[in-house]
Structure formats: structure tokens, C-alpha cells
Amino acid sequence: MKFVNIPNAGKINTNDAPSRKKPYYPINxxxxxxxxxxxxxxxxxxxxxxxxxxxxxxxxxxxxxxxxxxxxxxxxxxxxxxxxxxxxxxxxxxxxxxxxxxxxxxxxxxxxxxxxxxxxxxxxxxxxxxxxxxxxxxxxxxxxxxxxxxxxxxxxxxxxxxxxxxxxxxxxxHIPGIPGDIFVQQYLENPITNKTRFAKEFVKFNERCFLRLLGDMRSYNFVVDITPDIEDFQYRIRAIDFDQQSYEGRKNLYLPQFFKENLAYVELVMQNLDKDSINQYKTEEKTLMAFRVADSRYRLMDLFNIMCRDNISSTSKIDELKQQLKEYFSNPKFLKCHSMGDIVKLNLKQTLLRNLREIQEAKSKIKTAE
Structure with missing residues (x-):
């Protein structure tokens, strides 16, 4: 997802809020x-x-x-x-x-x-x-x-x-860290904050949320973990609220870059990273996620076998999301999805397929060499 494709809601004054109250879905x-x-x-x-x-x-x-x-x-x-x-x-x-x-x-x-x-x-x-x-x-x-x-x-x-x-x-x-809204207020402009490194992490976090369709990542729904490194600091953004996992119908609600509460982060990315760097960090995150999928493939398969049959959203939201993703990716396969589980599974598959093939080929070469 390119940062220039979807302007932040704080700039264009649009409604970026998710549903006020999500229904309770029991564990089957x-x-x-x-x-x-x-x-x-x-x-x-x-x-x-x-x-x-x-x-x-x-x-x-x-x-x-x-x-x-x-x-x-x-x-x-x-x-x-x-x-x-x-x-x-x-x-x-x-x-x-x-x-x-x-x-x-x-x-x-x-x-x-x-x-x-x-x-x-x-x-x-x-x-x-x-x-x-x-x-x-x-x-x-x-x-x-x-x-x-x-x-x-x-x-x-x-x-x-x-x-x-x-x-x-x-x-x-408890997931420790500095709440995202507090980080903006008290840490973002601190002279010791490495803005380039933090911008990189926000790009990767944005990509992770969109790939697995985790919604409503406004600044108060994630935390920032700061780790001292050899010469500077490393940053990790961690979600702390999972209520909006693949529930909403609007594609934009799965992109942290879109929420007006995250405008300072979006501006930070645009000021410190060029287009090639943004694409590099997105590719890095997709590669890492592909490795995670490969490592957890059996457990992930078990989960999707259940999730694809479960009801965790309304029919209207499912129809809206699969139509929007079909148009965004120019992939009509999304229209065949019947559940939010189907949509998450296809979104991961069509995005990470090339990375997964490269991992499989690399493993095959190692086995052949042995």
C-alpha cells in the first residue's frame, strides 16, 4: 500500500472512524x-x-x-x-x-x-x-x-x-510500551528520537496490519517499544487492541496510515523516507511475514479452516470489503469469498505467494545439496 494512494483523514476531513459498537461473537x-x-x-x-x-x-x-x-x-x-x-x-x-x-x-x-x-x-x-x-x-x-x-x-x-x-x-x-498518542506528544520531537528508524517501523507496521486485516489501529490502540541498540535506538510498534480483526467493510480501516490520529506518523514517513525506501521496507516486512507463515503453516491452516467457516462480521461488511479489495488488487477471486476468514486467507496468499515460493525453492536447494 503506497502512502500517497490514500491521504490521511486528518488532511481531507473525512470520516475514518470504525463502527461504534461491534457485536459480540461467541467462540464456537x-x-x-x-x-x-x-x-x-x-x-x-x-x-x-x-x-x-x-x-x-x-x-x-x-x-x-x-x-x-x-x-x-x-x-x-x-x-x-x-x-x-x-x-x-x-x-x-x-x-x-x-x-x-x-x-x-x-x-x-x-x-x-x-x-x-x-x-x-x-x-x-x-x-x-x-x-x-x-x-x-x-x-x-x-x-x-x-x-x-x-x-x-x-x-x-x-x-x-x-x-x-x-x-x-x-x-x-499486559503488552508494555509507550501508547502511540503519548509517543507523539512526548517523544516524537525528542532530540534523541531517530525519526528515520521510527518512520521505517511505521511503514512495516502499516504493512503488517493490512496484510492480516487488523483494523482500528489508531494511535491509542498500539504502543511503541524502544530498545537501545549499538549506536542508537530500535523501535517496535505493537498492537494492543484486537477487537477489530477483519470486521469492518472499508479497506481504509485496515491501514494505520489513514487515521487522523496517526497523521503525525504519516508526515514523519513522508519527510524522512523516499519512495524507494518505503518500498524496500514493505518488501522486507512481506518477506519476514512469509517466513512466519512458512514456520506456522500447520497451525495457521488449522486456524483458517475454522475462521473461514465462522461468522465474525455482517454480510454487508463482507461484501463491501471483498469488492474493495477486488478493485484495489484487480483480483476477481475476492468476489468468491464467503466469510472474513476467506478474505484474510486470500489477502495473505495473493500478497505473499511469490515470497513463499522463493522460501520453498531455497529449502529445496538446501535439501538437494545435502
Whole structure:
């Protein structure tokens, strides 16, 4: 996708917002079996509906005294001990494969609830009682499209995701990083920020989202991870919200470059990278994704066999997206897709086919040489 093909919504004053409220799509039996097979379905001691029994809540303000979308949840003491003990056990499942030897070191410092967004998540703050160090994890409703988004992120991105499900409950690890909107405000113009390297990462992130059709990557739905390198810094953009995995009908909503919230990132790319560099970084990302597809091909095949038969969007949105992709790629095969799973699978296949063939040919040459 060329940056010049689609102007940012902040420049042309168009509606770039996704659907206000996405329907909940339950996990079907086939997806549940897939989760069990790959160790994602575990027995959890506390479920989402347990946390939802809030007695009252208090608004949470940031360090500048401004209201956030989060509220501190408070519970009846008869509920609190059960919830606290269960959340510590869930943290052990996430971090130590259920080993409770370290559980006496941990405590639940705070439970936060967010009524904003589709998943209405609970954010759990765990603290180490010996040294005050803290960590977070999330408890959400287990929506099927969100599960597909997490699995595709785990297999097709440079990142690995820890999460578990149990019936209608989803537990996700906290993904550390600087929220994208905060990065723009506080870090983008910092003299030590390598703008060229960051522009490169935004191009690659834009490509990853479009290839696997992850939507709604506005700046507050991803984080920036900064890693010191030999002479400078490396940057990694990581999605943190997977609610809009292949749900929307408009192609533009799968391109982070389009959202007005990301205008500063788009301008950064245009100021620091020429056309050849942009094409180079897009090609690099497609090559890396092709390697990931090859490495995860059996698990990916299992997932698509389920996803292609599942209902995770409306018929009108499916028809709209396949028509737009058909026109964009001049590929009438998109019109034969019956589900969002079909569209994601074809989008990956037709984009990465050449890269996958080159990988297969290289492997064949190595085997012949041996």
C-alpha cells in the first residue's frame, strides 16, 4: 500500500472512524477445540462475571489530574478474598505456568474497569510485596474475532502473545510500551528520537496490519517499544487492541496510515523516507511475514479452516470489503469469498505467494545439496 494512494483523514476531513459498537461473537465448538489443542484453554479460578459484581467504583485520574476512561472497582469483602486469591492464581498461570510457589510474594494492588470500547476490560495490578515491583494483566469477554486477532498476531507478527480463555472469559498479558498518542506528544520531537528508524517501523507496521486485516489501529490502540541498540535506538510498534480483526467493510480501516490520529506518523514517513525506501521496507516486512507463515503453516491452516467457516462480521461488511479489495488488487477471486476468514486467507496468499515460493525453492536447494 503506497502512502500517497490514500491521504490521511486528518488532511481531507473525512470520516475514518470504525463502527461504534461491534457485536459480540461467541467462540464456537471448533474454535474451542483449537484453543484446547494449542494450550490456550485453561481452567481459570475467577471469571469475567465474577469481576463484574462491582459494589461501587471510583474514577481514576492521570498524574496531571485529568479523568481517564478507567475506574477503580471496589467489592464487598465477602467477594474480595475469593477474587483476590483467584487473580493471583491467574497471574501464576500467565507467568509461571501455574506454579504457586511465588504466590505469597504477590498481592492485588488494584482492579480497574473500563466501560469504553467493546471488551469492557478489567485491568489487574499485581504487586510484589517484597520490593514494590508491579505488573498488569487484563480480563475481558472472550469474543471470537478478538481470539482470531490474537492468534494471527502470535503467528504473523514479530511478537508473541500470552493469553488464555475459559468459556466466555479471556485473560491477556499486559503488552508494555509507550501508547502511540503519548509517543507523539512526548517523544516524537525528542532530540534523541531517530525519526528515520521510527518512520521505517511505521511503514512495516502499516504493512503488517493490512496484510492480516487488523483494523482500528489508531494511535491509542498500539504502543511503541524502544530498545537501545549499538549506536542508537530500535523501535517496535505493537498492537494492543484486537477487537477489530477483519470486521469492518472499508479497506481504509485496515491501514494505520489513514487515521487522523496517526497523521503525525504519516508526515514523519513522508519527510524522512523516499519512495524507494518505503518500498524496500514493505518488501522486507512481506518477506519476514512469509517466513512466519512458512514456520506456522500447520497451525495457521488449522486456524483458517475454522475462521473461514465462522461468522465474525455482517454480510454487508463482507461484501463491501471483498469488492474493495477486488478493485484495489484487480483480483476477481475476492468476489468468491464467503466469510472474513476467506478474505484474510486470500489477502495473505495473493500478497505473499511469490515470497513463499522463493522460501520453498531455497529449502529445496538446501535439501538437494545435502
Amino acid at each position: 465448538a471448533d474454535l474451542r477445540n483449537y484453543l484446547r489443542k494449542h494450550g490456550r484453554e485453561v481452567v481459570l479460578p475467577v471469571m469475567y462475571e465474577d469481576l463484574a459484581r462491582i459494589t461501587f467504583s471510583l474514577p481514576i485520574k492521570d498524574k496531571n489530574g485529568k479523568d481517564t476512561y478507567w475506574e477503580e472497582a471496589r467489592y464487598d469483602m465477602r467477594e474480595w478474598e475469593f477474587i483476590r486469591d483467584g487473580l493471583i492464581k491467574i497471574y501464576a498461570i500467565l507467568k509461571t505456568e501455574g506454579n504457586l510457589n511465588f504466590a505469597p510474594h504477590w498481592d492485588v494492588a488494584r482492579i480497574e474497569y473500563c466501560a469504553f470500547g467493546n471488551s469492557n476490560p478489567f485491568r489487574i495490578k499485581i504487586v510484589n510485596k517484597h520490593n514494590g515491583n508491579y505488573d498488569h494483566f487484563y480480563v475481558k469477554t472472550a469474543d471470537a474475532s478478538r481470539i482470531y486477532g490474537l492468534e494471527l498476531e502470535h503467528m504473523l507478527s514479530p511478537n508473541r502473545i500470552s493469553y488464555f480463555t475459559y468459556f466466555a472469559t479471556l485473560v491477556e498479558e
